[in-house]
Amino acid sequence: MNSADLGRRVGVPSTALFTDQYELTMVQAALKAGTAGRRSVFEAFTRRLPEGRRYGVVAGIGRVLDAVENYHFDDAMLAFLRDQNVVDGPTLDYLADYHFSGDIWGYPEGEVYFPGSPILRVEGSFAECVLLETVILSILNHDSAIAAAASRMSVAAGGRGLIEMGARRTHELSAVASARAAYIGGFDTTSDLAAGFRYNIPTVGTSAHAFTLLHDTERDAFRAQVESLGRDTTLLVDTYDVTAAVRTAVEVAGTELGAVRIDSGDLLLVAHRVRQQLDELGATGTKIVVTSDLDEYAIASLAAAPVDAYGVGTQLVTGSGQPTCSMVYKLVARAASADPADPLRPVAKKSLGAKSSLGGRKWAARRTDEDGVAEAEVIGTGPVPPELAGRQLLVELVRAGEVVAREPLDAARERHIASRAGLPMSAMQLSRGEPVIPTEYV
Known part of the structure; x- marks a missing residue:
């Protein structure tokens, strides 16, 4: 053990x-x-x-x-x-x-x-x-x-991936405990490194909008991330224009791009459009991750969307009400x-x-x-x-x-x-x- x-x-x-x-x-x-x-x-x-x-x-x-x-x-x-x-x-x-x-x-x-x-x-x-x-x-x-909130979200996700990302929405020690409880309730990974260190929970994370805004162009930001983290990274595509960003992401990373993340807008509609665009560009294996104030009800509403994973923060670490x-x-x-x-x-x-x-x-x-x-x-x-x-x-x-x-x-x-x-x-x-x-x- x-x-x-x-x-x-x-x-x-x-x-x-x-x-x-x-x-x-x-x-x-x-x-x-x-x-x-x-x-x-x-x-x-x-x-x-x-x-x-x-x-x-x-x-x-x-x-x-x-x-x-x-x-x-x-x-x-x-x-x-x-x-x-x-x-x-x-x-x-x-x-x-x-x-x-x-x-x-x-x-x-x-x-x-x-x-x-x-x-x-x-x-x-x-x-x-x-x-x-x-x-x-x-x-x-x-x-x-x-854990109860996580379990409800796990049911709503129907087997799709769940990422705990609520560290910035609660006390720093509560964040670690929340990640642990969420993992028990069905979440797969956490963004919180302290939780990963203390409890051996798998951790994930790539970049935020600030990283894109740091660079002169979105292409420069994507290229820097891919060169550093590899083609299987997750690129955030809603800083400016989603359609243009998805096209640029595939041009930079190729069809081996790991995933794209959508953090705003009508997630149901945008996910369908992004999936169609990725498939047309040949990136059929690229996954779609959605975030943005999700709870179990929002997750359930996306059941028909081509979403591969959900990132949940505030609603999870506050017990979803x-x-x-x-x-x-x-x-x-x-x-x-x-x-x-x-x-x-x-x-x-x-x-x-x-x-x-x-x-x-x-x-x-x-x-x-x-x-x-x-x-x-x-x-x-x-x-x-x-x-x-x-x-x-x-x-x-x-x-x-x-x-x-x-x-x-x-x-x-x-x-x-x-x-x-x-x-x-x-x-x-x-x-x-x-x-x-x-x-x-x-």
């Missing part, structure tokens, strides 16, 4: 302050009350899918494992907490020695999920589990939103002590409205029909019915504080393709609708 496939984690900074202050103040109060060590179970889940979504996509599990491994408080952090009077001395002593020593189970990355799905189950003492809440939710809410999955992290069971023999007791918030939750340490399985198509997400707290034993969804991720389930990013990508294919056909519809299968509690 290539280490690059697992992400380059060398030099990763501590994630301990990627948190809300109340996580630490809860630990302080629990330490004083003598309840911090109580054996506890937290679960991450969402009460509903983002509006209009028919399924969710689990992404960010690998980054969560990195975050758990790197959750520690160094001297500078402890000094900051002391100087700001965030927590007291005994709590600082606890944090100085902090290392998560519990267990984590969860849906494997790339799997689909539905309302109520226990996407992540974190078990250990109350104090060590509650400290992880914010960073876990930060990662899962962001990455799963991007749904930038979060509204996942929550709730205490669902706890014991009266740290003793492993002390039984876990279900606990749950029982507030009015939609914020109540179901207590108990949960399992999840996906029931399928006779054709192997998913028909329900089944969630329970008691024994697993025999007919669902082989359909359980949670896998062991961390055992006694040690990560036991790292995998190449391609494994998550392939898992998503298979998981999505196992859903009813209506899951592929882009129209707004309810979750494609119901959640049943037993």
Whole structure:
């Protein structure tokens, strides 16, 4: 297994302050009350899918494992907490020695999920589990939103290439995470070199309009690019006149020209005209790449166009209108002590409205029909019915504080393709609708 496939984690900074202050103040109060060590179970889940979504996509599990491994408080952090009077001395002593020593189970990355799905189950003492809440939710809410948007775009693309190119439309660190999530959701390449370096995602990129404008003529710009990058490069043809640019591009690069990119105008109409022109010039193998504020609906509208690949930026890295999955992290069971023999007791918030939750340490399985198509997400707290034993969804991720389930990013990508294919056909519809299968509690 290539280490690059697992992400380059060398030099990763501590994630301990990627948190809300109340996580630490809860630990302080629990330490004083003598309840911090109580054996506890937290679960991450969402009460509903983002509006209009028919399924969710689990992404960010690998980054969560990195975050758990790197959750520690160094001297500078402890000094900051002391100087700001965030927590007291005994709590600082606890944090100085902090290392998560519990267990984590969860849906494997790339799997689909539905309302109520226990996407992540974190078990250990109350104090060590509650400290992880914010960073876990930060990662899962962001990455799963991007992966879901990417998955919808992948469905709309119908097998044509997808290029992630949203780095300039979001925070520089979010750009890397977005590229990773997009790759899981079905994108093929990214323009972001940091994502390529960290996660071994294939990278692409050639030139922008500035390169054409730099040169005295469009021909000079094309010639410079071809001489530097080869005939199989992608030439941007909409800086001035598209028809003239395509003709010049083929004259400069020959019929072996790799691709042309269109970044403006009526993409459906222009793509048809460019395809006809390329074929007439003998460049029948030259591909057409389109960009320009695409989302899944725009991609779907180009299904009849002779387009070979789509480049997507803003709409992808913002979740195509749904930038979060509204996942929550709730205490669902706890014991009266740290003793492993002390039984876990279900606990749950029982507030009015939609914020109540179901207590108990949960399992999840996906029931399928006779054709192997998913028909329900089944969630329970008691024994697993025999007919669902082989359909359980949670896998062991961390055992006694040690990560036991790292995998190449391609494994998550392939898992998503298979998981999505196992859903009813209506899951592929882009129209707004309810979750494609119901959640049943037993």
